Amino acid sequence: MNKSPLFSYYSRAQRSAIFSLIGLMAVLQIGMYFLKNPKPSDLNIDEIAMAKVEEKLDSIAKAREFVLTSFNPNFITDYRGYVLGMTETEIDKLHAYRAQGKYVNSAKEFQQITGVTDEWLSKHQSYFKFPQFASNAKNYTEVRPQRKDINTISYDGLVAIKGIGDYSARKIINERDKFGGFVDTKQFRFIENLPADVYAILNKNFFIGQRPKIDKINLNRANIKDLQRIPYVNYKVARSIVVYRSKQNVPINEKDLQQIPDFPMDKFEIITLYLGDSN
Numbered sequence: 001m002n003k004s005p006l007f008s009y010y011s012r013a014q015r016s017a018i019f020s021l022i023g024l025m026a027v028l029q030i031g032m033y034f035l036k037n038p039k040p041s042d043l044n045i046d047e048i049a050m051a052k053v054e055e056k057l058d059s060i061a062k063a064r065e066f067v068l069t070s071f072n073p074n075f076i077t078d079y080r081g082y083v084l085g086m087t088e089t090e091i092d093k094l095h096a097y098r099a100q101g102k103y104v105n106s107a108k109e110f111q112q113i114t115g116v117t118d119e120w121l122s123k124h125q126s127y128f129k130f131p132q133f134a135s136n137a138k139n140y141t142e143v144r145p146q147r148k149d150i151n152t153i154s155y156d157g158l159v160a161i162k163g164i165g166d167y168s169a170r171k172i173i174n175e176r177d178k179f180g181g182f183v184d185t186k187q188f189r190f191i192e193n194l195p196a197d198v199y200a201i202l203n204k205n206f207f208i209g210q211r212p213k214i215d216k217i218n219l220n221r222a223n224i225k226d227l228q229r230i231p232y233v234n235y236k237v238a239r240s241i242v243v244y245r246s247k248q249n250v251p252i253n254e255k256d257l258q259q260i261p262d263f264p265m266d267k268f269e270i271i272t273l274y275l276g277d278s279n
Contacts, residue, residue, distance in 0.1 A: 179231045
């Protein structure tokens, strides 16, 4: 076998020495790499020096002067609560109370909600600044709108209420006149094509005072025309009642109306107010 020209001038012993030297250099290079880049776990941390640094930082933080000025305690942030000396629990209680849309209106109430100590409150309450309305809260009485009788209110009275315009007022009065008056506030929601917010306005501002006189209809004697006098009962429903009644061997009652095709069950409670033994 031909020897490599590179090593042709060296003896076997010389070549072995060269390879050994190369191997030794490789090992030294690898060792130097790991010495320069030790694992994080092998690092020697000077805990005493780190403790001194942390102590120095704490002393700087404590030495930093925080000037107290008037503030609204309702808006204490995590940071401000910390520098004021509140605990995390006390700050969290305040934030939870405010998350409900409520406001603290006095120093005593602040203590009740947060649980701060008497010492803390004595030191800081002089800096509390509440809005003017809070100091007058005890003297404030909400003025609620006086509800009116829907069966006696005039057109002018309706349009005078915020949210009820000409169109809605005419629809309400036409519905009232058609039945001779409302018998239940539930009838408000059956007035067709009113703006959605008007229904809420009616319930808030009106009640049933002067009730209309009701001529009750006998379910087993009335004809189609008589049944159509009942609010929300049209010709189709009235005819179905008569047909159903004719097929029964015993008198029918209000519960039987549930068997009538196309009967307006959402208006069942109102319709039954017009049923009785008069006719």
